[in-house]
Amino acid sequence: MSKAPLPSQIKLHKKSRTLELTYGSDSFELTAEYLRVHSPSAEVRGHGIGNGVLQTGKKLVGINELIPSGNYALKIVFDDGHDSGLYTWDCLHDLAYNHDQYWAIYLQKLEDAGESRDGGLIAIGR
Numbered sequence: 504m505s506k507a508p509l510p511s512q513i514k515l516h517k518k519s520r521t522l523e524l525t526y527g528s529d530s531f532e533l534t535a536e537y538l539r540v541h542s543p544s545a546e547v548r549g550h551g552i553g554n555g556v557l558q559t560g561k562k563l564v565g566i567n568e569l570i571p572s573g574n575y576a577l578k579i580v581f582d583d584g585h586d587s588g589l590y591t592w593d594c595l596h597d598l599a600y601n602h603d604q605y606w607a608i609y610l611q612k613l614e615d616a617g618e619s620r621d622g623g624l625i626a627i628g629r
Contacts, residue, residue: 535564538566560620577589578590
């Protein structure tokens with residue numbers, strides 16, 4: 504199993520609520536919302552073998568702080584109080600390079616559940 508490369512640059516843009524990761528000539532801006540709903544925490548991914556919990560209403564979430572965790576991960580502290588996910592370098596690399604696929608899956612899950620990024624129920628036309 505190959506290990507993902509470390510980002511050559513990490514920038515937190517608080518105003519736009521994005522985390523910029525650079526890998527060589529590739530640069531990715533991941534929104535706080537995207538990172539929050541794909542948190543590697545047990546709360547989001549599910550404890551043990553169970554399904555994770557669909558995260559809703561995270562459209563306006565921001566990032567308060569990035570805390571290095573050893574040489575293998577970042578702890579991201581979100582402004583909604585969530586701070587229990589450790590984003591390993593492999594996880595961040597995967598989230599960056601597979602953003603479009605993962606985002607589409609998340610949006611479909613929201614739609615299937617009748618939920619929205621704003622947290623309210625979607626009004627269905629009659």
